[in-house]
Amino acid sequence: MRRALPLLIGLLAATSCLSPAARADDTLSFPVLVPLTGFLSLEGTSQRNGAVLALKQTPAGVAIASEVVDTGTSPEAAVTALERAAGSGTVGAVAASMLGTQMLAMLPLAQELKLPLVTVSGTASITEQGNPWVFRFFPGDAVTKSAHARYVVEELGKRQPAIIYQTTAYGQSGKAHLDAAFKALGVTPVFEEGVDPAAKDLLPVLTKALAAKPDVLVLHLHSGPTALLLRQAASSGVTLPIVAGSAMHQPSTAALLEPAELKGVCAETAASPISGDTPEVKAFTDAYRTAFGKDPDAFALGQYDGMTMVLEAVKAGARTPDAIRKALSSETFKGLAMTYKSDGKGNMAHSAVIVCYDGTSRVPTLVKRYADPTLAAK
Amino acid sequence: MAERRSAVILTAGALALLVYALAFASPYGLRVLTVAGVYALAAFGFQIVFGLGGALSLAQGAFFGVGAYVTGILGSRHGLGFEATFPLSMLVPFLLALPVGLAVLRLESHYFALATLGIAQVLHLLAVNLPELTGGSNGLAGVPAAVLFGWAVPRGLPMAGLVWGLVALGGLIGWRLARGRLGRSLTMLRDDPLAAGTLGLDVGRLRLAAFGISALFAGAAGALAVHTQRVVSPEVLEFPVMVSILTISIVGGRGRMAGAVLGAVLLLHLPEWFRFLERGYLVIYGAALLLTIVLAPDGLTGLLHRLTARLYGGKPRALVEAREPPPPPALPEGLAVEGLRKYFGGVQAVDRVSLDLRPGTITGLIGPNGSGKSTVINLLSGLERPDAGRVRLGGQDVTGARADRLARAGLARSFQAAALPAGAGVLEAVAAARLAFDRDAATAEAHAHWALDRLGVGELAGESCDGLPAALRRRVELARALVRRPAVLLLDEPAAGLTDGEKADLAALLRDLAGEGMAILLVEHDMGFLLPLAGRVLCLDRGQLIYDGPAGEVRRDQAVATAYLGRAGSA
Incomplete structure (x- = not known):
């Protein structure tokens, strides 16, 4: 007993020393809490890189610190990471996970700790909780799915879509918004089915969809399943137009396919940095490639824009989380992807684009921009 | 002494956790500690079903998720408080476990594991595809904090206190269960399921009880997890939760409640210590786990136990006083068998065998290898079901009855290879045979001590079964x-491997037992041992009885000589 007790206390005390100690100085901390492992690791890494690149733009006279923590894919890990980050000195804002269930878990704690969460999560419900501490720098499903449906109906003139979506929070949320958007356009899908992200063969669902005689395939899948379905559609000789979800625009998704397999495929997204439609976006893409050795996607650009807006607020004098929250809530910010302005719920991004592949390269062309497509759809 | 030492270590560990929580832990540290407590609670249940019972239930994570959803739905949608949601979160997984258990618990090893994994998958699919009830893939947000009789338990120290208070209570209950009749019976079942039935243990009922109890613990843990996270989503039903519980149990020490706590505290803190490595923490985490398993194959508590035994010596625990068990049931009609048959596919292993075992008699059963002797014993003891024939025990028809029922009705058997559990103490191994009869484990041990004394090996009571010489293993069995x-009493080659002196002792003992009114069937190849002992001998050849008569006449029987003993009549 005499030996064991001090030993264990010492061990546990050492544990507490390993946890982040409170900083005594006035450094502002911007923790990056994103999924670097698990099924969202590709997108989470884009988020991380976008945030890290933005945080290199240190405003003069302000000391900035940042720690990257992997949240995996469980809500529990995300909440723990947020609690950990909150103990690391003065936190200005948090670059928070794009996984909807993790955001939903972090929101009550963020409100309690009074910390702004800056995210690119597309899950609609995160800004429907009445929580003033969340800011989404990526168009929500209400925006992107309206653009998605409008492009199918108004540009392609199709009225019998078959929708294949993912049985995840991302998939279910997108499917619900696609249904609403098509309904607003007076179109009823001829087929709808959810698929598990772990499915290794999507030919059965593709066959069932084609049997419903659609005139367009509308996908709302994660990166891997999008590539798998497009490859199987190409090898099966499917000639129907395909309009995919935002996962398609990611260079990492296109890298899984041959350019020929992408011919005629379009996708909705917030932005397509590699398409480089402005000199500023082109400069961002070059800087990203230099820093990380890979191409950026819309998630990286959205998170970059979000953290840049946070730093703009700091530059303008905001030194507390509440001051940053107020700036994010009230200011308008012209970012690289679009102009951001809160709708009062934390939705900062209100435009979406459609990109299409011509079958000769993996770099898509921007074919249509929708500024607040929900209003137009109404 | 060893128990006192364990208690001191446990108390020191609990005090250290308390000091850490009160004096050192940041809010983040308290959250990690709280989550560790949640997993420890789930692992308690898993220690019972898997650690003690040996059933690799991959549904433990699913029961955790069900408990979480019950609290999430009732708390966020119906506004019920903790005093209502917590018991219901335990009850629903328990009620789910009962029919599921009845369906899958008869499956063996990996089939059982796969079936329980299937249950988890079905529940996950339901959670995703019933959005009106479960919130679908997004789950349910806005689950309130635990409200206990009007007091909303804040996060940080109060929540950690609530969780660890319940961990202490759950650990105490689990510890008492593990040390009591249930835990001992489950250990027996895990180590030798075949022998467990012949010792009177109802295998199906025990497994169902363990499965149900594990679900209670998992449900409690799931409820607390939701109050800690304030959101419930399908991730709580996913396989990583199950893997965490399994890893905690293995790393902490299989079957030990202290192991569940130690494993949970270590496994939840380990990744946090290396978070600064971004993705690299997984490599360190994996290497640390691998190292732990290599250095401590019996878990951290097993390692601690060995270290303290080396440091302070391994003095045996105090033994209970020997006490004579109640006298045997009076079965004046003994065991009567008529026309017993058994087929294995196209092979007729036992063909129309009839025999009578009367009280106070010793009957020999002989025959060449493969003649059906062991099959007859297996049929009589309930390990095999006869295809035809009738078996009556004490006048009651027990044809096809399960082994545990026959054992409780007054029939006992031994095995050809002495089936003693590895790592168990001698007293513990013998006491296992009384667990189905005595009211508690202490009484079973007192009776076991009496039996060991009766066989002249009372001094072995404090020893381990491992490393016992063959003759002593026979005696213990x-x-x-x-x-x-x-x-x-059915004995399968009890004299195998014994010296002449030991055989003489055994013969004297068997005569004494018969003298007390026991009916004994002795399967034996050693005619020098058997024939002077048995009043009557049966000889089997290719499943058929070819001799049934006095022991003195068997050597002169032509059919027995041809089939088994040889022309010289001396086997």
Whole structure:
């Protein structure tokens, strides 16, 4: 007993020393809490890189610190990471996970700790909780799915879509918004089915969809399943137009396919940095490639824009989380992807684009921009 | 002494956690500690079903998720408080476990594991595809904090206190269960399921009880997890939760409640210590786990146990006083068998065998290898079901009855290879045979001590079964049969491997037992041992009885000589 007790206390005390100690100085901390492992690791890494690149733009006279923590894919890990980050000195804002269930878990704690969460999560419900501490720098499903449906109906003139979506929070949320958007356009899908992200063969669902005689395939899948379905559609000789979800625009998704397999495929997204439609976006893409050795996607650009807006607020004098929250809530910010302005719920991004592949390269062309497509759809 | 030492270590560990929580832990540290407590609670249940019972239930994570959803739905949608949601979160997984258990618990090893994994998958699919009830893939947000009789338990120290208070209570309950009749019976079942039935243990009922109890613990943990996270989503039903519980149990020490706590505290803190490595923490985490398993194959608590035994010596625990078990049931009609048949596919292993085992008699059963002797014993003891024939025990028809029912009715048997559990103590191994009869484990041990004394090996009570010489193992196994005071005793080659002196001792003992009114059936190849002992001998050849008569005449029987003993008549 005499030996064991001090030993264990010492061990546990050492544990507490390993946890982040409170900083005594006035450094502002911007923790990056994103999924670097698990099924969202590709997108989470884009988020991380976008945030890290933005945080290199240190405003003069302000000391900035940042720690990257992997949240995996469980809500529990995300909440723990947020609690950990909150103990690391003065936190200005948090670059928070794009996984909807993790955001939903972090929101009550963020409100309690009074910390702004800056995210690119597309899950609609995160800004429907009445929580003033969340800011989404990526168009929500209400925006992107309206653009998605409008492009199918108004540009392609199709009225019998078959929708294949993912049985995840991302998939279910997108499917619900696609249904609403098509309904607003007076179109009823001829087929709808959810698929598990772990499915290794999507030919059965593709066959069932084609049997419903659609005139367009509308996908709302994660990166891997999008590539798998497009490859199987190409090898099966499917000639129907395909309009995919935002996962398609990611260079990492296109890298899984041959350019020929992408011919005629379009996708909705917030932005397509590699398409480089402005000199500023082109400069961002070059800087990203230099820093990380890979191409950026819309998630990286959205998170970059979000953290840049946070730093703009700091530059303008905001030194507390509440001051940053107020700036994010009230200011308008012209970012690289679009102009951001809160709708009062934390939705900062209100435009979406459609990109299409011509079958000769993996770099898509921007074919249509929708500024607040929900209003137009109404 | 060893128990006192364990208690001191446990108390020191609990105090250290308390000091850490009160004096050192940041809010983040308290959250990690709280989550560790949640997993420890789930692992308690898993220690019972898997650690003690040996059933690799991959549904433990699913029961955790069900408990979480019950609290999430009732708390966020119906506004019920903790005093209502917590018990319901335990009850629903328990009620789910009962029918599921009845369906899958008869499956063996990996089939059982796969079936339980399937249950988890079905529940996950339901959670995703019933959005009106479960919130679908997004789950349910806005689950309130635990409200206990009007007091909303804040996060940080109060929540950690609530969780660890319940961990202490759950650990105490689990510890008492593990040390009591249930835990001992489950250990017996895990180590030798075949022998467990013949010792009177109802295998199906025990497994169902363990499965149900594991679900209670998992449901409690799931409820607390939701109050900690304030959101419930399908991730709580996913396989990583199950893997965490399994890893905690293995790393902490299989079957030990302290192991669940130690494993949970270590496994939840380990990744946090290396978070600064971004993705790299997984490599360190994996290497640390691998190292732990290599250095401590019996878990951290097993390692601690060995280290303290080396440091302070491994003095045996105090033994209970020997006490004679109640006398055997009076079965004046003994065991009567008529026309017993058994087929294995196209092979007729036993063909129309009839025999009578009367109280106070010793009957020999001989025959060449493969003649059906062991099959007859297996049929009589309930390990095999006969295809035809009738078996009556004490006048009651027990044809096709399960082994545990026959054992409780007064029948005992031994095995050809002495089936003693590895790592168990001698007293513990013998006491296992009384668990189905005595009211508690201490009484079973007192009776076991009596049986060991009766066989002249009382001094072995504090020893381990491992490393016992063959003759002593035989005696210990005989003590297991004897301790139940059976009316009918079936012995399968009890003299194999014994010296002449030991055989003489055994013969004297068997005569004494028969003298007390026991009916004994002795399968034996050693005619020098058997024939002077048995009043009557049966000889089997290719499943058929070819001799049934006095022991003195068997050597002169032509059919027996041809089939088994040889022309010289001396086997």
